[in-house]
Amino acid sequence: MVFVVEDDISMRRSLTNLFQSVGLDVIAFGSAREMLQSTIPDVISCLVLDVRLPGLSGLDYQTELARLNIHIPIIFITGHGDIPMTVRAMKEGAVDFLSKPFRDQELLDAVVAATERDRKRREAQQIVANLQSLFETLSPREQGVMKLVAAGLMNKQVAAELGLAEITVKIYRGHVMKKMRARSLADLIRMTETLGIRANRPEQTQV
Numbered sequence: 001m002v003f004v005v006e007d008d009i010s011m012r013r014s015l016t017n018l019f020q021s022v023g024l025d026v027i028a029f030g031s032a033r034e035m036l037q038s039t040i041p042d043v044i045s046c047l048v049l050d051v052r053l054p055g056l057s058g059l060d061y062q063t064e065l066a067r068l069n070i071h072i073p074i075i076f077i078t079g080h081g082d083i084p085m086t087v088r089a090m091k092e093g094a095v096d097f098l099s100k101p102f103r104d105q106e107l108l109d110a111v112v113a114a115t116e117r118d119r120k121r122r123e124a125q126q127i128v129a130n131l132q133s134l135f136e137t138l139s140p141r142e143q144g145v146m147k148l149v150a151a152g153l154m155n156k157q158v159a160a161e162l163g164l165a166e167i168t169v170k171i172y173r174g175h176v177m178k179k180m181r182a183r184s185l186a187d188l189i190r191m192t193e194t195l196g197i198r199a200n201r202p203e204q205t206q207v
Contacts, residue, residue: 001024001025001026001027001041001043001044001045002019002024002025002026002027002045002046002047002048002111002115003026003027003028003029003035003040003045003046003047003048003072004016004019004026004027004028004029004047004048004049005028005029005030005031005032005034005035005047005048005049005050005053005058005061006028006029006030006048006050006053006077007030007031007050007053007054008050009030011050012028012030015028015048015107016028018104018107018108019111022108024111027040027041031053031054031055031056032049032053032055032056032057032058032060032061032064033055033056035061036056036061036064044115044118044119044122045072045115045118046072046073046074046075046095046111046114046115046117046118047072047073047074047075047114048075048077048107048111049061049062049074049075049076049077050076050077050078051076051077051078051080051085051089052078052079052080058076058078059076059085059088059089059092062074062089062092062093062094063092066092066093071118071121072118073093073094073095073113073114073115073117073118074089074093074094074095074114075094075095075096075097075098075107075110075111075114076089076094076096076097076098077098077099077100077102077107078097078098078099078100079099079100085097095110095113095114095117096110096113096114098110127194128194128195131180131191131194131195132195134179134180134181135180135191135195135197137179138175138176138179138180141162141172142172142175142176142179144162145158145162145169145172145173145176146176146180146188146192147192147197148161148162149173149176149185149188150188150189150192150193155169155170155173156169158173176188
């Protein structure tokens with residue numbers, strides 16, 4: 001889906017027709033405030049945003065979306081662009097900054113790049129969500145073992161750190177590997193890094 005925020009009615013209609021002609025769903029708005037007040041479908045999408053708008057400008061809307069933790073790839077369009085505008089937009093994560101008049105294909109290419117970026121972001125978020133769900137099935141002790149194993153400790157070191165018998169650590173470790181669906185230690189380490197929960201190895205550990 002492509003969202004369009006453009007105050008010029010004829011331009012808004014032209015953009016809508018262009019995107020629909022290639023099979024894209026489009027929702028168009030006349031201002032940033034209008035879009036903010038609307039319920040936006042949670043689908044792979046991008047935003048084609050005019051820089052100069054009544055009320056909240058396109059650049060300020062980009063900042064507002066980031067503040068609201070709304071991650072939607074933005075393609076700026078403008079008839080009055082300049083270098084500072086372009087630099088600001090790109091630094092804040094815009095996919096492209098097109099000056100009017102632009103070629104239809106140029107805009108469509110930018111939309112393809114933007115929606116692909118959104119698809120990859122959503123896939124990455126889903127991976128994290130799935131891993132988090134698996135992690136939450138672990139008992140507190142199993143979570144502790146997982147963090148220490150991911151930090152590079154051997155079973156006997158984990159046992160000393162947690163005050164457990166080494167055989168008990170082996171059992172917990174087996175549970176962790178099974179519940180997290182990890183195929184190897186390297187796989188488990190990647191999971192903890194993805195979740196951002198990798199424990200730092202203690203400076204002093206009994207062996």
